[in-house]
Amino acid sequence: MTDYRSVNRAHWDERAPAHAASPDYDVDRLLADPTRLSEVVRFDRPRLGDLTGLRAVHLQCHIGTDTLSLHRLGARMTGLDFSPTALAEARRLADRADAAIDYVEADVYDAPTALEPGGFDLVYTGIGALGWLPDIRRWATVVAALLRPGGRLFLREGHPMLFTVEDPRPDGLVVLEHPYFERPEPTVFESTGTYVTTDRTFTHHATHEWNHGLGEVVTALLDAGFELTMLTEHDSAPWDALPGYTERAGPGEWRLADRSWRLPMTYTVQARLRD
Template identity: 45%
Template sequence: MVDDDWLTTNRENWDDRVRIHAASDFYDLPGFRAGGSPLRAFERDELGDVAGKRLLHLQCHMGQDTLSWGRLGAEVTGLDFSARAVEQARELAAEVGLADRARFVVSDVYEAGAALGGERFDIVYTGLGALVWLPDLTRWAEVVAGLLAERGVLYLVDFHPVTDMLADEDGGTVRHDYFATEPLRAEYAHTYTDGPPLEKTGSVQFFHPLGEIVTALAAAGLVIEFLHEHPFTIFARYPVLTESEPGIYGYPAGQPRVPLMFSVRARRP
């Protein structure tokens, strides 16, 4: 059962994270200002040329991924429920000279259609760690479909739900039910980056099997073009993982593997 307080709890938590994330080595805003990009090579390859396209990034946080697509030529809009994150994103856009091709809007994902005045986009992008904060994927997929122009595409990249089953300390012990439906209400003293403790420590997360995600998109009328499962991720979640290239972690040669990330592209007919 999902109580109505999940949105307020999570918004307060993410508002608090902004001050820590903006100063963290993990997000490396100085490096981004100098031209760095957090987008992975496979994302650029799978989505393809975005030049001249209208791209909406849902749950954009501080806007680095959004602005990276802008640097590749897209006309970008970032949307996030944290007003502090959007403020930081707007400042960052101005600092890197993209204020004329990037805008940022404060809104809950489920209210995105109204917040954007019914506007439609060539691309809707959703990045890593986003879906776990949404309780209703059927409604999410319907919102996405409503935001896409004719022949527009959703490009979704996220951590594979299998990874939430396994214990972080060894990556091999099954600790959590893959099909669990109850939300996880937790208190975490720190966010996932370096930096000081949080003041708003509460969060509510929701876990979605891969089949639920793909089925929600299909039910919303989108045509799945591909579902790719990847044997790598962006941090050393389990001790067995090794860094194969800067910022990319996977299993050593000969080690049995599970999928660590996945990507989906789905098109509105």
């Protein structure tokens, strides 16, 4: 197999500065108001509960806007990502916000050695993270290794059904094209752009990605020692996942414009590590 980490890291290293400068991440507005939260965390807020004093780690934290938002909700935050360029942007954001956040450069599968095993009350994993990982069961064991007994996972992710859908078609049909279940080989995509508004051009176009069925995610967590405390599917996503098919569904969210009940766009899982 091609070294998927190197391919994907090159993709993210090139795009992180564009994301930090984009109006979609709205970094300047986040900095101007010390009570403001990212749109992703604002959506999560009703389900997150009280984070005051919790020691939390944000896996695959990218440029840190959600990490900063969790810090503002009272958590003692650590962010982990494999992209040094993304972490440079995250550290710059934390410094400008005068926020005490630790950032660690490591692949998510190496988190138990890069961080303190059993040292966290909360593992937070946000939108667009799991698809970069080839083995969901290994990911679940990483999360379990990081949490203290009784600690909690919070995951909101793109729904695996959404990730099966072919790019928008001129006939308007929603067609399933890509794998729903995890497969050993990645799906290789080529994209000259990115998911935010930017006029920058990129040279690293390839990504290697994997889908993980909802049952696979839940079963992996159960087998890693968790008990499920929440499973909610949402008809919206915090990015325009199917341009031309979607409409705004509240701040920072999009859903299918035509019969939105046909397709789940994201889901939230919460799970507690058994004592």
